[in-house]
Amino acid sequence: MSETDTFRAEIRAWLDGNCPPEMRLPVADEDDVCWGGRNPKFKNEAQKLWLDRCAAKGYTVPDWPVAYGGAGMTPAQAKIWREELGRIGGRSPLSSFGIWMLGPALLKFGTEEQKVHYLNPIARGEVRWCQGYSEPGSGSDLVSLQTYGDDQGDHWVVSGQKIWTSYADKADWIFCLVRTDKTNKYQGISFLLFDMTTPGVTTKPIKLISGNSPFCETFFDNVPVPKHQIVGELNRGWDVAKYLLGHEREMISGAGGADRLNTIGAMAHRHGGIDNPVLRAELALFDIDALAYGAMGEKFLDEAKVGKAHPAQPNMMKYAGTELNKRRHELLMAAGGSTALEWDSAETRGGAAPRGWLRTKANSIEGGTSEVMLNVVAKRILDLPGA
Amino acid sequence: MPLYHTEDQTMLADTVTGFIADEGAIKTQLRRLRDSNDTAGYDPKLWKQFAEMGLTGVLLSEADGGLGLGHVEAGIVLREIGRNLTPSPFLSTAVIGATALGAASDDVKGRYLPGIIAGETVLALALDEGPKHRPERVKLKAERAGNGFRLTGAKDFVLYGATADALIVAARTSGADSDADGITLFAVPHDAAGIGHNAVRLVDSSMASHVTFDGVQVDGSTVIGDVDGGRAMLDKVLNAGRIGAAAELNGVGGGAFAITTGYLKTRKQFGRLIGEFQALQHRAAHLYSELEIADAAVIKAQQLLDGGCEHAAVMVSVAKAKASLATNLAVREGVQMHGGVGMTDEFDIGLFMKRDRALAEFLGDASYHADRVATLSGY
Numbered sequence: 001m002s003e004t005d006t007f008r009a010e011i012r013a014w015l016d017g018n019c020p021p022e023m024r025l026p027v028a029d030e031d032d033v034c035w036g037g038r039n040p041k042f043k044n045e046a047q048k049l050w051l052d053r054c055a056a057k058g059y060t061v062p063d064w065p066v067a068y069g070g071a072g073m074t075p076a077q078a079k080i081w082r083e084e085l086g087r088i089g090g091r092s093p094l095s096s097f098g099i100w101m102l103g104p105a106l107l108k109f110g111t112e113e114q115k116v117h118y119l120n121p122i123a124r125g126e127v128r129w130c131q132g133y134s135e136p137g138s139g140s141d142l143v144s145l146q147t148y149g150d151d152q153g154d155h156w157v158v159s160g161q162k163i164w165t166s167y168a169d170k171a172d173w174i175f176c177l178v179r180t181d182k183t184n185k186y187q188g189i190s191f192l193l194f195d196m197t198t199p200g201v202t203t204k205p206i207k208l209i210s211g212n213s214p215f216c217e218t219f220f221d222n223v224p225v226p227k228h229q230i231v232g233e234l235n236r237g238w239d240v241a242k243y244l245l246g247h248e249r250e251m252i253s254g255a256g257g258a259d260r261l262n263t264i265g266a267m268a269h270r271h272g273g274i275d276n277p278v279l280r281a282e283l284a285l286f287d288i289d290a291l292a293y294g295a296m297g298e299k300f301l302d303e304a305k306v307g308k309a310h311p312a313q314p315n316m317m318k319y320a321g322t323e324l325n326k327r328r329h330e331l332l333m334a335a336g337g338s339t340a341l342e343w344d345s346a347e348t349r350g351g352a353a354p355r356g357w358l359r360t361k362a363n364s365i366e367g368g369t370s371e372v373m374l375n376v377v378a379k380r381i382l383d384l385p386g387a
Numbered sequence: 388m389p390l391y392h393t394e395d396q397t398m399l400a401d402t403v404t405g406f407i408a409d410e411g412a413i414k415t416q417l418r419r420l421r422d423s424n425d426t427a428g429y430d431p432k433l434w435k436q437f438a439e440m441g442l443t444g445v446l447l448s449e450a451d452g453g454l455g456l457g458h459v460e461a462g463i464v465l466r467e468i469g470r471n472l473t474p475s476p477f478l479s480t481a482v483i484g485a486t487a488l489g490a491a492s493d494d495v496k497g498r499y500l501p502g503i504i505a506g507e508t509v510l511a512l513a514l515d516e517g518p519k520h521r522p523e524r525v526k527l528k529a530e531r532a533g534n535g536f537r538l539t540g541a542k543d544f545v546l547y548g549a550t551a552d553a554l555i556v557a558a559r560t561s562g563a564d565s566d567a568d569g570i571t572l573f574a575v576p577h578d579a580a581g582i583g584h585n586a587v588r589l590v591d592s593s594m595a596s597h598v599t600f601d602g603v604q605v606d607g608s609t610v611i612g613d614v615d616g617g618r619a620m621l622d623k624v625l626n627a628g629r630i631g632a633a634a635e636l637n638g639v640g641g642g643a644f645a646i647t648t649g650y651l652k653t654r655k656q657f658g659r660l661i662g663e664f665q666a667l668q669h670r671a672a673h674l675y676s677e678l679e680i681a682d683a684a685v686i687k688a689q690q691l692l693d694g695g696c697e698h699a700a701v702m703v704s705v706a707k708a709k710a711s712l713a714t715n716l717a718v719r720e721g722v723q724m725h726g727g728v729g730m731t732d733e734f735d736i737g738l739f740m741k742r743d744r745a746l747a748e749f750l751g752d753a754s755y756h757a758d759r760v761a762t763l764s765g766y
Contacts, residue, residue, distance in 0.1 A: 014543045269766035284758065286754075287760055287764065295686070296679065299686065316679060374668065375672075
């Protein structure tokens with residue numbers, strides 16, 4: 001048996017013995033997603049057990065070093081982990097902006113002390129993070145941000161407002177872009193970390209068209225932030241931010257793909273059939289795009305792990321994946337008919353379909369709009385003039 | 388297996404890219420053949436060069452004298468054929484023909500394989516009956532007669548049919564036209580009595596035949612695989628041909644995209660390079676994204692086929708459909724972004740559009756494969 005086969009057999013055996021049956025069911029709604037944090041909300045015992053078991057083995061972040069809470073897997077091993085988890089339909093044990101976004105930035109830009117201090121609780125799901133990027137006047141033009149950190153010797157005093165802060169009201173800590181030099185646009189921003197319970201931090205959920213409030217306005221009123229809580233160099237936070245945005249775009253782009261057993265057509269068929277040839281054709285054409293995009297996601301990940309991917313490729317992925325996800329939900333609404341219009345009935349799990357559909361409209365806005373993504377692709381990948 | 392080329396495959400790609408760019412260029416192959424009114428549809432000298440590099444035997448086993456490689460490698464060759472619009476019987480012979488012959492008798496293998504490896508033999512697939520690819524229906528009849536079979540019927544869209552040394556023919560040996568069972572594959576020699584060719588030039592300057600079989604007598608050794616049990620073999624041949632066509636399509640799309648973005652960087656209007664206009668930048672970036680995704684679908688399907696995955700057929704159909712949709716967008720945008728010169732014969736972009744059209748149709752267009760994806764997925 002090759003080393004790979006042995007590893008796969010080990011993972012398979014571990015999953016067989018440790019992944020609770022409840023955690024092998026498809027994610028039906030937001031409660032099925034485990035976010036961890038200081039005050040974690042577990043839907044059931046199985047969800048907690050699954051997180052604890054994975055965290056103990058480093059499987060919440062399989063490819064992070066063991067010293068930071070990971071399992072130290074190679075890219076090939078991490079792929080096997082994902083494949084085997086997928087094979088049993090196992091859920092991700094932990095959803096976390098700490099894992100998807102801050103983690104990669106800390107691994108690249110953090111000091112050894114910061115890595116040990118911040119990454120381990122992220123891996124164990126003990127601290128939940130949010131991202132302070134956008135401001136009311138700084139959306140696509142993010143670098144114009146105004147939130148200011150006033151230098152007070154051993155700390156900054158941060159004041160300003162962030163917006164579209166995902167789950168700010170549930171997060172324990174924030175990673176935040178703060179202007180530390182008003183005279184330099186790009187090289188006047190620093191990447192700061194601070195506790196959301198620090199005096200001066202307040203959050204206010206924003207009610208969206210879906211009726212839900214995953215985003216907040218976040219206000220900083222003279223918030224003290226110690227100097228050692230900076231990631232990377234002073235005034236070079238934009239480099240960290242750009243690097244991290246790449247990961248954010250990867251994360252959002254993951255939504256678009258499909259696998260063979262999970263096509264939208266097969267799903268619609270299970271939910272009462274498709275009795276119209278035009279709808280069937282639309283579903284089939286969508287499934288072609290989704291299955292092809294699934295392969296693209298796999299290829300991109302494989303290439304990124306060995307440095308073969310173009311550094312701007314996440315922008316393409318983000319564009320294609322989010323546009324695809326919006327189309328998926330348009331089709332799900334069409335396939336669902338009037339059932340998919342119900343807004344709060346118990347039978348529809350509180351209008352999961354229409355709320356999910358409306359939620360996807362943000363996909364091509366958050367983390368960089370589709371138009372900005374196309375700008376970046378035109379400039380950095382296609383090298384078109386004057387872009 | 389990671390979804391990118393191994394070191395060996397990258398080396399092969401480097402070699403093949405240079406070789407086909409040099410020897411298979413649009414000017415010296417496609418345009419020369421077309422403008423001299425050539426009717427073979429390819430340059431035998433170039434086919435010989437393919438053989439000298441071992442490429443004609445890419446899919447044949449080493450025991451049969453080939454390279455013993457897979458669909459990823461065959462796709463590397465096809466992509467460059469597509470990028471250069473090189474007229475070549477590679478797909479019909481080295482991919483489709485070679486896959487079919489894998490199940491043939493030693494007698495038939497002995498008849499054709501050495502010629503394929505030497506670059507002297509060309510095979511053609513005679514499958515479609517009518518203007519659309521509908522392999523579920525096979526009407527051409529093969530009745531037992533003498534020590535073999537007698538074939539009666541007609542086939543269309545037989546690429547390289549008139550110049551091929553043998554035709555791979557799907558025939559009905561029992562049952563009704565649309566039955567899954569009752570199909571048999573034959574390797575019919577080109578000089579068998581009763582074969583009639585009406586060779587026609589297609590929009591992309593390639594040559595295809597309407598072939599009639601008027602009681603064509605063949606002996607039993609020409610049967611490929613099992614009598615009445617040819618459907619599974621036909622599916623295998625079609626998977627190989629479709630993923631090959633998809634790889635070639637991606638080459639066509641990539642080639643069209645390269646000359647189009649090149650044009651955006653040189654053509655000036657309103658005192659600016661037209662590539663500076665955001666309306667064109669966004670369309671070009673969208674097109675890039677579609678072509679990248681099509682590439683990913685193709686390599687995924689190639690790897691699944693090479694790995695013997697039982698579900699490969701779905702991904703093959705996804706890849707063929709996606710490759711033709713993305714490449715179709717590339718050639719349409721290509722002509723439009725070239726403006727008036729895109730309509731001229733002098734510029735190459737129109738040649739890409741023509742090639743895309745023919746390849747998109749070959750072995751099932753996007754609507755055929757969308758229907759197939761839905762059927763295979765259970766809806």
